[in-house]
Amino acid sequence: MELYDTEEQQVEAIKDWWKENGKAVIFGAVIGLGGLFGWRFYQDSVSEAQEAASASYTAAMTTLASKGAEGEADVQQFIDGNKESEYAVLAALQLAKVQVEAKQLDEALAQLKWAQSTTQDAALKPVITYRVARVLAEQGDYSAALSELDSITENGWTGRVAxxxxxxxxxxxxxxxxxxxxxEAQQADDASQTLQMKLDDLAK
Incomplete structure (x- = not known):
């Protein structure tokens, strides 16, 4: 930084610097403020969209609970309209559960596979993968089911997987x-209460 002998020289230097850089500073400030307000607007928009998706999800789940598999079209419409949202993934899981109960295993597997490839939620990934494995096992595709189970490495799933x-x-x-x-499952923290019955049955 240059040293100035008098205050007048400093003032003149500031004036000169402002002539050269003033427009850029003003432009930068405008852009910065615009970015700030733009970000706030974006956050508000995201918040509103999430609230709307939440309300739609609740309505879709209410329909599914009251109609069962007959409400599939309404839930699928919600999923198709909210594919970028985790609410769509949750809806697909609920729809798959109803489809399994209705013995629609192919349709349930399709929903779960879509959810598996779509979700960005690390906590949901093992849940979905485990359900995929269960449906595959129910279909008799044991090799594919075991392959899915191999991919579940998260803590807290040892018992259920085993x-x-x-x-x-x-x-x-x-x-x-x-x-x-x-x-092995019986030694895990997430061991189910039915394991001892299963072991007793095998010991007979």
């Missing part, structure tokens, strides 16, 4: 494998 592996092994006629998987 138990489903045991169920698949038992369906495949592998009682020893089922017993080993159930025993």
């Amino acid at each position: 138990e489903l592996r045991g169920d698949i092994a038992l369906r495949s006629g592998d009682k020893a494998g089922a017993y080993a998987a159930y025993s």
